[in-house]
Amino acid sequence: MKKYENKEQNDETYLRHIKINRYFIEFIQDNSSYKVFWPRVKKVKRDNELIFVQTSDNDFIIFPIRAVSSIEEFNQLYQFMSTQIKHHITQP
Numbered sequence: 729m730k731k732y733e734n735k736e737q738n739d740e741t742y743l744r745h746i747k748i749n750r751y752f753i754e755f756i757q758d759n760s761s762y763k764v765f766w767p768r769v770k771k772v773k774r775d776n777e778l779i780f781v782q783t784s785d786n787d788f789i790i791f792p793i794r795a796v797s798s799i800e801e802f803n804q805l806y807q808f809m810s811t812q813i814k815h816h817i818t819q820p
């Protein structure tokens with residue numbers, strides 16, 4: 729990851745913006761955007777430096793700890809995602 733760190737931080741076409749709210753996760757890059765609504769999220773897992781979000785079609789969204797400013801914010805992000813998944817569970 730260190731190899732691409734400078735490009736990720738300074739190349740405007742490479743930068744990705746992420747919006748997370750109570751309804752969806754949205755990725756915005758250059759001229760495209762991709763939304764994942766919470767009912768489509770199956771589960772969220774966390775290891776030391778990554779949060780893995782699995783969607784219903786088995787895609788994964790990975791959030792590295794470096795995407796946020798502190799470990800506290802990383803923990804809050806994980807807790808928020810876990811809460812949203814529980815809140816949006818669709819009953820069969």
